[in-house]
Amino acid sequence: MIPILTKIIKINELHVVGIIKNENEELYHVLTVKKRANKVDIVSMSSFSKFEDLKKNIDQNFPLLLFIDGKGVLNKAIDFNNEADVSWYKNIDLNSIYHTSLKGLNIDFISFSRKNIINDTITKFRKNNFQIIDVYLGAFISAILINSIKKETILSNDLLLEFKNGKLHNFVKQTDFTKKEDYIIGKETITNTYLPLYATVIDFFIQSKEISKAKIETLNTDEIIYKKAFKYLGISILIGFLISLLVSFILIQYYSSKNADLTIQNIYTDKNYQQTLDLEKQKENKQKILLESGFSSSKFLSFYSYEIIKIVPQDVSLTVLEITPLTKEPKINQKLIFESNTINVKGETLNESSFNTWMERLKKMNWLENFEIISFKKDKKNVSQFEVKIAIKNV
Numbered sequence: 012m013i014p015i016l017t018k019i020i021k022i023n024e025l026h027v028v029g030i031i032k033n034e035n036e037e038l039y040h041v042l043t044v045k046k047r048a049n050k051v052d053i054v055s056m057s058s059f060s061k062f063e064d065l066k067k068n069i070d071q072n073f074p075l076l077l078f079i080d081g082k083g084v085l086n087k088a089i090d091f092n093n094e095a096d097v098s099w100y101k102n103i104d105l106n107s108i109y110h111t112s113l114k115g116l117n118i119d120f121i122s123f124s125r126k127n128i129i130n131d132t133i134t135k136f137r138k139n140n141f142q143i144i145d146v147y148l149g150a151f152i153s154a155i156l157i158n159s160i161k162k163e164t165i166l167s168n169d170l171l172l173e174f175k176n177g178k179l180h181n182f183v184k185q186t187d188f189t190k191k192e193d194y195i196i197g198k199e200t201i202t203n204t205y206l207p208l209y210a211t212v213i214d215f216f217i218q219s220k221e222i223s224k225a226k227i228e229t230l231n232t233d234e235i236i237y238k239k240a241f242k243y244l245g246i247s248i249l250i251g252f253l254i255s256l257l258v259s260f261i262l263i264q265y266y267s268s269k270n271a272d273l274t275i276q277n278i279y280t281d282k283n284y285q286q287t288l289d290l291e292k293q294k295e296n297k298q299k300i301l302l303e304s305g306f307s308s309s310k311f312l313s314f315y316s317y318e319i320i321k322i323v324p325q326d327v328s329l330t331v332l333e334i335t336p337l338t339k340e341p342k343i344n345q346k347l348i349f350e351s352n353t354i355n356v357k358g359e360t361l362n363e364s365s366f367n368t369w370m371e372r373l374k375k376m377n378w379l380e381n382f383e384i385i386s387f388k389k390d391k392k393n394v395s396q397f398e399v400k401i402a403i404k405n406v
Contacts, residue, residue: 022144023047024054025074025215027208028065030132031168032081039065042208043073046216053199053209066139075136077146078211080168083128086149088182089119111148111224113155116178122149133229145215146227152210154179155219159196166192166203167210315354315378315403322372323358324365331357352380354401359394366397373401380404 029040039062043054059065089096103123110123129146136143153167157174165172166185173181192203201209214222316332323329333355338348360366366387373382380402387397 021046022074025076025144025212026069027076027078027212028069028136029078029080029168029205029208032079032083034082036060037062037081040204040208041065041069042205042212043069044209044212050197051209051212051216053201056205058204062135062139071140071142074142074144076144076211076215077132077136078152078208079124079129079132079146079148080122080150080207084122084124084148086120086122086151086170086182086184088115089121090117091119092117105225109146109148109225109227111152111222113151113179114221114223115154116175116180118180120151120154120179120182122151124148129227130229133227143230145230147207147211147214147224150207151179151182152214152222153206154210155214155221156194156196156206156210160194165194165206166190167207168203318376318378319354319356319373319401322369324360324362324369326362326365327358327360327369329356329358331355352403352405354403355385356399356401357397359396361394363395366395370399378404 023046025044027042027044029042031038031040039059041055041057041059043056045052045054057068059068087099089100091097091100107126108123109126109129110121112119112121129148133143133146150167150170151172153165154172154174157165157177157179163174165174169185171183171185172179173183190203194201194203194206196209199209213219316334319332320329335349335351335353336355338350370382370384373379382402383400385398385400387395389395
């Protein structure tokens with residue numbers, strides 16, 4: 012899991028805290044850096060004489076590299092061609108010390124300290140919630156910057172490092188602690204106080220082959236990776252939740268607006284539908300009235316009147332011609348009922364044969380359904396009174 016996380020989660024911003032131990036006090040120099048691609052930029056440099064001031068003024072969310080120098084940290088050059096140095100190296104108990112070593116020109120340079128001194132410092136920082144990645148000891152580490160500085164001597168903290176052919180071959184401890192020297196590396200200007208801190212962060216990122224150091228068992232870099240992964244995961248979940256909440260709110264507003272529009276449309280639709288039903292009912296009633304009245308015929312009623320009249324013989328006189336007559340006498344508050352597709356004709360004649368001729372002609376009309384002679388009688392004057400009911404085809 013960790014190899015995967017280390018590929019995804021990179022430590023690109025960190026503090027390097029230089030702890031300079033003196034007889035009665037500790038000085039703290041802080042170098043804050045940010046790595047962009049293959050370039051390490053210095054964000055800030057600051058110094059504190061008290062631990063509480065350090066704690067208040069740096070971001071504890073950033074991982075921490077500790078650089079320890081001064082009292083309790085010993086510096087030694089080991090010439091493996093020298094029997095005394097070889098004997099010293101063989102007799103040293105590496106299990107009781109922490110060290111940072113540098114390969115020089117035929118000589119190895121080692122800075123070391125007892126474990127309890129370093130562990131006390133680590134415990135102090137961890138109790139105050141600092142996230143420690145690693146610990147470096149001694150000022151020899153600045154030697155890895157020689158190719159950038161390009162000088163024969165470098166003042167690293169209080170050690171004067173001497174070089175031959177680009178390799179460290181000797182060092183001299185300075186007694187004048189007020190002496191300062193600036194070095195330009197790229198666009199950065201760094202004093203001898205911050206030079207080993209800058210070299211520490213460079214080695215952390217590039218893992219120089221010239222530097223070797225003891226592993227500190229109490230440090231757990233994996234824990235920092237997990238914390239950072241958990242932080243990113245938490246932020247991602249929170250952002251995802253907020254985005255989901257925002258999208259949900261927008262959708263609720265959108266669909267609420269749509270629902271309101273649909274509700275209004277539904278109200279109007281129901282109203283229009285009811286109006287449509289009312290109009291349909293009115294239409295049916297009117298059609299029914301038309302059917303009952305006979306006015307729904309494709310021919311005008313005057314057509315049938317004309318057809319009847321034009322075939323009436325001269326000696327036949329019509330007195331009444333009722334189209335769609337009432338079925339009964341009308342009364343107040345009663346519905347009028349018409350006899351549809353019906354014409355009632357009343358008249359008189361002195362010649363019955365003329366009446367019969369008229370009837371024969373009437374039979375030949377293609378619009379005629381049938382006819383019925385309701386009455387035919389003579390009065391005292393020998394005039395024949397008649398009433399004929401004519402039924403019209405429904406066309």
